Amino acid sequence: MEDLTRLIISDERIVNIKNNNLKLTNDEAHYINKVMRIKNGKEIFIANGEGSLWKATKVKNDYLQISQLKKPYFFQEKEIYLLGIAVVIPKSGFEDILKMCTEIGIDFIQPLFSERQVNKNLNFTRKLVRWNSIIKEAVEQSERLWKPSILNAIDIFEWIKSRDNQERVSISITREDNCYDLNQWLKKQQEFLNKKGGVLWNVIGPEGGWSSREIDFFNKNNNNFVKLSDNILRTSTASINVSSILNQWRNDLKLRN
Template sequence: MAERRRLLLTPDRLMAGGPVLLNTEEQHYLRRVLRLRCGGRVDVTDGCGRLSVATLLESNLLEIDPTAVHIEAPPQPQLGLAVALMRRGMDEVIRMACELGIDRIQPIRCERCVPQAEHRPERWASIVREAVEQCERLWMPQLLAVEELSQWMGDDQGQRLVGVTREIEPPALNQWLIQKGDPLQLTWLVIGPEGGWTTAEKRLLTEASVHPIQLGSSILRSSTAAVAGAVELVRWRDGLISS
């Protein structure tokens, strides 16, 4: 039996009832990428935990089967990745964070972010969408609007960890999570710019009780550190779920 691929449609389009009218991009994806013919079936997710089965009636029309619905609760604890804008690599960080299972992605602007740092929200939204379809997630991660570090730090949201270098006292990320991680709280990992944190930013992080952690013995690029950290976060959550 041929593998059935997925299409992401927003919840409002699925809740309206009746056949779903496809836009040009969706038609291209089904007909040219998935090679789906009229009468063929495709899995449809709304990005909010619901999985349905649909039949392609015409090139631009899908019929949703209301009897074939699977609903999945959101993963717990929720995991967030806050990443300083970087000149190159942001696209890959967002794609891999989505594929790995991160639930919230927060681009942040820091003092040492270079002027040429990427800021392409429309492109990033497209990457998230494609990654959700490719990796078959039922919950689409939140891609939040870019914020200044000081502004974002003002929000009281869960437990927050920050990657640091050239410090010997902070524990490794996996060690901190196992020993002190709270499975009932949203958990954020903050990755700074490749130029490092300024003195004022370090003070801000300390005053906000953000816990310093290490991501290894070598100095990593911001993009590498973000992906390495995302892997550890998801591995910790998987261990909680299986235990």
């Protein structure tokens, strides 16, 4: 595939395009003109974050003309097995988690509250706008065609209660010898493989560890504990480790099938 600059445009905007001409926002025009220095007449790629990729030509500083709007240049099917990480929001480093997990290939990111969480006083309306912007930039940089979803923050107890039988959840834990490591647990998810469209999750706790009440709750809900490392990992390190393991598991499945 050609090495062209990429721009993510929501599918809603693309559907409403008239005469194949796309009006850019101020931020998009700044990125195209000032950052990437794309000249009039040059081509770029437009993606909608939902699998479709188009070629577009810059006709003005704030306009692009999309080629064959009704027939994308390339389309990628959605993954059969979807991957998610649920992360208790750390005091710092969450934006790095968003960037790197997006680049690796995670499909869902769930921010969580927990009892031992340090930073709970966040303006989530503003945060979600910021977080979605970071994910969008990471999608463009990594040339993914499917943009991961970041969900509204929720308490760990409520989130666990809301899971359904289309999902599989493992809970990362430290200082516990009597549990599988994540790779071992993934090998045992044969039943999940028969449920296309389900989400396979790993939950990463606060850097202070899960509370005894949370661990009791996980046990009562028959959640599986998994071990990531013999070392104690920071939330950001654990998130990247988990994302890499999950994505490699999925890639191995595709090679076998």
